[in-house]
Amino acid sequence: MKLAKLPDRTPVKMTIVLTPGLAQRLREYAVFYAEIYGNKEEVTELIPFMLEAFLDGDADFKRTSRGGGAKDPTLGPSRRLNAPSAQKEPSEGSSKSKESSYVPANAVEANQRFPSSRPE
Numbered sequence: 361m362k363l364a365k366l367p368d369r370t371p372v373k374m375t376i377v378l379t380p381g382l383a384q385r386l387r388e389y390a391v392f393y394a395e396i397y398g399n400k401e402e403v404t405e406l407i408p409f410m411l412e413a414f415l416d417g418d419a420d421f422k423r424t425s426r427g428g429g430a431k432d433p434t435l436g437p438s439r440r441l442n443a444p445s446a447q448k449e450p451s452e453g454s455s456k457s458k459e460s461s462y463v464p465a466n467a468v469e470a471n472q473r474f475p476s477s478r479p480e
Contacts, residue, residue: 378386386403389410394400415421 386407390401390403390406393406
């Protein structure tokens with residue numbers, strides 16, 4: 361038979377908790393989507409496609425998962441959040457640390473993601 365067995369298509373429901381800022385950005389994205397394509401979609405309908413596009417566009421993840429799935433991140437070197445090209449500065453030497461270059465969008469987000477243990 362030419363047609364391979366169809367993959368499991370049973371939807372999987374996941375529950376996540378978002379920061380208020382991210383929830384607002386997702387709502388704004390849904391409005392932008394409606395402006396571009398002319399039909400309104402709920403955020404919950406857009407998120408699976410957004411995640412799929414993100415994963416499909418992540419070259420490091422694609423390279424790692426070629427063999428049938430991503431490797432266990434607890435084994436081996438740690439994964440970077442951004443692509444190497446986004447982290448490399450023109451004057452950067454090879455002795456620099458390979459840490460993530462995540463930059464919070466604003467001070468409130470920075471405090472939510474990286475709370476200070478020092479009293480202010």
